[in-house]
Amino acid sequence: MSQASQAKAMHDYFQSLLNDVGASDIKPEHIDMPLAVQPARVVEPELPVIESAVVTKERTQQLDQLLSTVSETIDVAVQQPVAVEVPVEEKAEQSVPEWKNITPEKEFPALFFVVSGITFAVPLTDLGGIHQLEKVTPLFGKPEWFAGVMTHRESQLNVVDSTTWFMPGQTNNEAYQYLIMLGESRWGIECHRLIGTETLHYDQIKWRDKPGKRPWLAGMVKDKMCALLHVQELLTLLQHGVNIDGQ
Template sequence: MSQSSQFKAMEDYFQSLLNESAPVPNQPVTAAAEMQSVPVAKPTLEKPRQAELEQLLAKVPAPKAVVSAPTAVVKPVVAKSPPSPPPVVWQNIQTEREFQALFFSVAGITFGVPLTELGGIHQLGKLNSLFGKPDWFAGVMTQRDRQLNVVDTGRWIMPDKEATTDYQYLIMLGESTWGLACHELMGTEWLNRDQIKWRDKAAKRPWLAGMVKDKMCALLHVRELLTLLKQGVNIDGV
């Protein structure tokens, strides 16, 4: 081979090497590149072990939803005052158009009581005093196994008056055990309602039903009078 031919052959050889892909120089491979290039195999369990775990998981109950209990709103309890009783309306006595009344006197003052409100008349007898009673309480009189409460009527209607000892009779009020001591019985009379100046309200004298016009005397309201006596108060309410 001539020298020129040999040179030509060497040139073509090197040219062919230049035309091939140049080799990539050695470079450090990064972890990211290594992870991309190298497939990572997923860990797998052996079949018996995997089946056992699945059985255990199947026995675990599903978590229950937690429902919070509703918060009760407690309203403050307001104590209510008991309702006040309705006021007691004073009512006067009811009588027939014409009715009978008994009249009696106490220290010169005349009183009348309808016979329908009269519980009886007794001759005044021995009295037994009781401690702790008002000044106008004269004592207790025994009458047919009944203990009758005797009122010193004069002292009840006139608190400043001294006790009277010469009472003769006891005027019983209704079916109660209370009686008014009196000096003289003045008999009974028929009265017409028109002869009475009736009261329409209690005012300061709830025991007074009205005034008998021609006699200018008080007609007693027995029910109200008994209320005062049982309360232990006199004509002035004390």
């Protein structure tokens, strides 16, 4: 696939995420990512640092246009507070958990990995471990994206088919190699390749300020055009048995 085709496929996919368009409406082609893949050997390896990718002026302009939709603002009419005593029962009903984005340090390390040609990043503080994928036993009555369970050290790990979850309608044509564990949970998402780790600066991320239809998306790593995962929100969706489109 040409470099122009790769850029267009990534642009269309991430544009759908940032605009909260259903991912099933976008079917990105398999992309052979240009970043150098550093081989990972075993469970929980010490991963290499990614070399900085060369970003052309044209790609920068495309990325700026792509990311311009991330900063979402809400106009709220300001009203004078009314001193009304609300019963305790009503206060409890009104307390709805508010979506909050992740708040890492000014600099934080992240793991980069590839699913069907698309690169994702996860903060190392939210990474529960990396396992080489072994036998996965499917279970009946589960969603299509639930690949099954994998036994690891006498624990049953829930395995998510990442291509099916992140890109509904997209066919996975490559064997998964690793299982990326999410936080302290027993949920893991499959990936095809590990790229490595890199320390990110806070201002390298285009942060989301409200969940929209993608609460699992914390923001975009601007110079690499990849999604930064909000692990806790991703876990909430998985535990509720829904995919990227809430289905």
